[in-house]
Amino acid sequence: MYIEGGYNYYIVALSILIAILASYSGLNIAAKISQAGGKTRFFWLLAGSVVMGNGVWSMHFVGMMAFHLHVTVNYDVTLTLLSMLASIFSSFVAFYITMPKNVHWPSIVLGGCMMGGGIVLMHYIGMEAMIMSVDLTYDKTFWGLSVVIALVASYAALFLFLRFRNHSSRSWLKSVCAIVMGFAVCGMHYTGMAAARFHQHAGSVTGSAESSMNLFLLYGVTVTIFVILLVSWGAMFLDRHVLEKMAYRDAITGLPNRNEMNRFFDTHIGKEQIAVLFLDLDQFKAINDTLGHHIGDLLVREVGGRLRTFISNDQQAFRIGGDEFLIIVKQSDQERAEQLAEQILQSIKKVYYIDGNEMYVTGSIGISIGSIQDSDRSMLLKAADTAMYVAKGLGKNQYCVYNQEMGIQEVRKMELEKDLRRALEVKQFFIVYQPKWNVKTNKLVGFEALLRWKHLRLGIVSPAEFIPIAEETGLIVPMTRWTLEEACRQCKEWQSQGIDQPVSVNLSVSLFKSNILAEMVQSVLEKVELRPDKLELERIDGAVRY
Template structure:
C-alpha cells in the first residue's frame, strides 16, 4: 500500500534540518578554541542540537506521511532513536574537534554521523505501531545509507575547512544545506524504500487527519531549541566573547584574542611582531598608585589604537606589555613603524593633574605564523625587546640569529648553573695586590671561575649576572668565602701571611644573615677575622643604605675589613663615604687606562686626597704598564692590582709567583 505526503510539512522538515545543522555546526566551532570544561560544554550543546534536530526532522517528516491506517509510536524506541542521533553527533564532533584535522578523521566522523542518521531513521520506523507489515527495497535502503554517509562527510569537510574564517559564513550555510540534504535525502529515500503490506481484511479509505496539537508542539519545541542555541551563540559572541577577548582597561584585544589570531591566521605569510614594553611604568605605578597606572596604560592603549589598520592589529598582553602584529611585513616597514610608535608614546600624558612622561622599548621579530613558528616568533620578539632595554631604553631592536644564539647559551648556562656547585665545577683563582711603597705583597683577591664540562671555561662576565638574576649568587658566594678562607689558612701554615678578599653581592645583604654566615665560616676554618676582607660594590648605595650600613658595622665589629670595589663607575656615593663603614677604596680600571690625560689625573688625585682625610686605603685596579705605576705613585696611590704584577692564578701557581717576586726584590 502507498502513502502520501503533506507538502508543507515536508518543506518544514527540510527547513528544520538545515537550521539545526547550521546551529549545531556553529556551536561546535567553539570547540577547537575552548579548553577544559567549556570544551565539553560546547561539544555536548552541539551534539544535543544536532541530534535533536535530526530526530525532530524525522518525526515531522513522519507526520507529513499519511497511510490509510492509524499509526502510533512505541515511546521507548522513539526515545532510543533520539539518543542514537545525539550520541553519533557527539562522537563525530569529538573526532573532528582538534584544530589540525586529517582527512581520515573527517571520513570517520562523517561515517559515524551518517550511521547515526541511518540508525535513528530505521529505529524510528521500527517504533511505528500500525496494522500493516513493513519491509524494505534493498537497493533503495542501500542508497539511503550511501546518501547519509557521503553527504555527512561532505558537510563536515566543508564546515571544518572554513570554520575559522568569519568571512565565509555562506560556506557554513552551504555545509548546513549539505547536512540538511543528508538528513532529508536519507529520510525520504528511506521512506521510498519502505514497503507497507496491509493485513488481510478491509482497510479504511479515510485518510486520518494530522494531529495538529502534536505537530504544533513538535514545531514549537524545535524552534525553542533553535532559539536557545542562537541565543547562546549571540550571548557568547557579544557578551562572553567580549569579556574573554577584550582588555577591560584599554579596550584592545587581549592575550586570548592574540592566541586566537594566530590560531585563525596560520600560513606562510610573512608578518612582523613588535613587542612593546613601557620603560618607567613600575616607578610611576609604585609612586603614584595603581589607579593612575591603569589610566596611563589606558592612554597608551589609545595611542596604540591609532596604529590599528586592516593589516595591523594591536594587543595588550600584560601589565605594561603590548604587541603589534603587522601582516605582509618586512624589516624596513617594521623599523619605520617602531620609530613612529616610540615618537607617539614618549609624548607627555596629562592625567589627573599629573604631567607624566614614559618611553618604551620595542623588540621586533619577522617571520611566518605557521604553527611550529608561532612560539618562536613571540619569544624572539621578547628577546629583542630586552636587548633594547639593555641598550638604554626608548629604542627598538630587531632580532638576529646572533642574539638568538646568545639567548640559547644564556638559558643553557642558567640551567647548568644549578648543578655546578654539586658537581664541583667551580674553582678559585687569586690575583695579588702589591704595595709599591714597601715593595711587598698586600694580599690576594679571590675570584670565582667556572669550568663547564662541555663549554669549557665560562667567563664570570657571563655567569655572574645570571647567578644574580636567579639568586644562585648567594650559595655560590658562601662557597667562595669558605674556600678562600681555607686557602688563606693553608698559606699561613706555609708562612705566607697575607689576607684574602672576596666580592659580595647585594643579594647577601637582602638575606639579613651575612654577619652570622661570615662569623660561622671564620670559626669553622679557624681563621682570624683580620685575614679576611669583603668587597662591596658602589651600586649598593641604590638599595636600603641604612640597612647596608647596619650590616657592615656588624661585620667590621668582627674584625673583618671592608673595601668598596669599582669606585667611580657611575653611582654617586661620594656624599655617603663618611657614613659607609669601609677601610679601602678600589679605583676602577677606567681611571688607570686614561692616566695620560690631565683631567683623569686630577680626578684620581682628588680621590686619593679625600681617602687620606677619611683614613681609607686606595687600591688601583687594571695596572698593566710601568707608566701606570709611575703616574699612580706620583698621585699618592701606592697599592696596585693588575696584569703588570700577575694575572689571576691558581693556588699551585701562587707559591712559584711569590718566590719569583721576592727573588726580584732581593736582586
C-alpha cells in the same frame, strides 16, 4: 486487510532538506563544545542537542505530513512530546561522549549508537503516538533494516564530523557529515515507514484525514523549526558578540589578546613581509610593588589606550600578558618599523595621571622582520623578544632591531646557562687572587678573590658574561657560597704559612638584598674556623670589577 499509503514527494524532499540543514546546524554548534570550557561548554552542548534533536523530530513529522493513509489520524500529545525529548536526550548524550578533543574509537561507536538509537526511538515513539482507526504492525525485516541504517549512518556521520571538526579549511567535509546524518535520519524514517503495516478494522470507513492531521503537525513543526532557528541564531550571536570578545579580547585594555595573536598567525600565511614589535614597560614591577596591582592595571589600561591609536588596517596591537604588548605591521620594511617604534616610545613616556598619582614610565621595544612562510611564529616572536632585552640592556626607553649577531649571542647565552648548572659539580670554577697594595705604606694589605670559569669547550669565560646569567637563574647563591668557602680556606692556609692578610670577595647586589647573606657568611666562617676580620665583602654594583 492492509491499507496502502502514498507520499507527496515535494514534502518528502522538504523533509530531507530539513534533516540535512538541522544536522549541519547541530553539528556546527556541537563543534564549539571541544573548544569551550566551563559553563560555556555546557551551553554549546545543550544548544547543539536541542537543534539536532528538534531537527530530527521535525523531519519525522514533516515526513508524516508527506504520507497519505486516507484515514483520520490524531496524535497523542504526551507521546509526541516524549518522542521529541528522546531525540534531544540522545543527541545530548552522543555529543557529551564525544566532547573531548581527542576521542578514541570506542567513544565514537558509543556516541553513534546513542545518536542512532535516539533516532530509532524517536521514530517509533512518534508512530505509537498516532491515534487512528487501524491497527499498526511492523515487518521485522524492514524494521531491523531501519535500525541498522540509523546506527551505521549515525556512526559514519559522527566519525567524519569528529575527524574534521577542528579543520576550518575543510568546511565542505562538515557539509558532507551533515548530508550523511540527514540521510541517516531520512533513511531510517522511510525504511521504518516501509516496515509499517496498517490493518483496517472490520466495518471501518476510510476517508480524508488532511485537516485533522495536517493542522496538528503544521503547528508542531512550525513551532519546532522556529525553536531551531531561534537557538541557532542565538548561539551565533553569542559566539560572535559575547564569547568572541571574552576569548579574543583582553579584559583590562580591550585590545586583542594572545589568542587573537595566535589566530592571526594561523590565518596569515604567505610571503608578505611583516614587522613584529615586542613592547615591554620599564620598571613596571616596581610600580606594582610600590603602588599596588590596582594602579598597575590602570596604568596598563592607559598604555593600551595609547597603543590603540596606532591600530589601522595594516597595523594591529595585542596585549600578550602582564606589561607586554605586541604590534604587528603588515607589508613593513625596517625603516617603517623603526619609525613606528619611535612614535610608540614617544607616546608611552608622556605623563600619566592615575588615581591622584603623576606617573612616568618608559618602554623598550624589540623588532623582528620576516614572513610567516620563511619562518614560523616562534622564531619571529623569539627574535623580537631577544631584541627587546638588548634594548633594555642598552639603557631602556629605546628600540633595537634583531640581527644575526644577536641570535648567535642568544644561542651562546643559552648554552652557557645550560652548562653553568653543572660547572660546580664538575669543578670548572677556580679562583685567582689579586694582591691589594697600599702605595702610601708600600705594603701588602690583602688579597681579592676573583672567580673564573674554565669551560671545557669555550675556554675561559669572562665573569662579565656568566655572572649576569647566574643572577638571572639563581645560581649565584651556590656559586657565592663556594667562592666564600674556597677564599676563606686559602686565607686560613696563608695564615699557617705566616701570611696574615685578609681576603675580600665580590658579592652580587642581589645577595645584599636577600636575607640569607648573614647566615651564609657566618656558616662559612665557622666551618673554616676563620676570624671574621680576615674576610672582606665587596658589593658588585655599577662598574663591576672582575
